[in-house]
Amino acid sequence: MNLLKLSSVVALSATTLLGGATVLADSTDDLKGQVRDVKTDATIQFVPGDGETVVIPPVDENDPDKEVVIPPIPGPDGNYGPLTITYASAFNFGSHEISNVKTHYPLIAEEYELKNNPGVMRPYVSFVQVSDTTGKNEGWNLNVELSEFEADADNAVNKTIAGAQIEFHNSFLKYPGDESQRPTIEMDDVKAVLAPNASMNLINAEVGKGAGVTDIVWGNQDAIDAQNPADGDVLNHAVQLHIPAASAVDATTYSATLDWSLVAGPRDVQ
Secondary structure (H helix, E strand, O other), rough: OOHHHHHHHHHHHHHHHHHHHHHHHHHHOOOOOOOOOOOOOOOOOOOOOOOHHHHOOOOOOOOOOOOOOOOOOOOOOOOOOOOOEEEEOOOOOOOOOOOOOOEEEEEHHHEEEEOEEEEEEEOOOOOEEEOOOOOOOOOOEEEEOOOOOOEEEOOOOOOOOOOOEEEEEOOOOEEEOOHHHHOOOOOOOOOEEEEEEEEEEEEEEEOOOOOOOEEEEOHHHHHHHHOHHHHHHOOOEEEEEEEEOOOOOOOOOOEEEEEEEEEEOOOOOO
């Protein structure tokens, strides 16, 4: 009798253990393939930019050995604002002998200091850079107006250069943002002629376009780099001053002003 009872206890215990193992296996199988989804938030807030402005070089920006440092041009009050022209090139057409024939004078390339090699200057393309950090995406348009070339000497007989014009050749737009937000170049990208007291549309950014940095560029950097400064002025043939043969000039310096104008909102095409 005692043996029977012991056998029963052992059998019962074995059944209990096996049953427990079976229950565990069934529970694991039921969880297979189940996933619990938990969602959390990640946020960031943007406000219109109104701080320090940095000019981003339009060429060789990915080559640290060739990158130049270009100082921005502040606004009249010393500030930049979220929609601004951060830089516009000045045009120096050099010093030349007076000629009685029609002449085109190419631009002397501007020079900037290399970022990683202070004191070493690099001749560079000419450009105008627009920065839109408003966050409104309302568009903008860029224009330029040229004044007369006026003699610096008060006693000059020929006060202005009659018929003088600035020619822009092979203009191109540089926009590193998404292609769908790319502004439109308005000026003729093959040859555009700007006469004194006349204005020209350069770039137009429709609503939803032109956010970030946009450049209009004149010049081939490879062609500029290929010139040896020891041979004379490094020239940028993409910008030229045209003076007709009939224009009489004095032996003095003539200066004009390029008025680069940035307007909020796209250009109103009539």
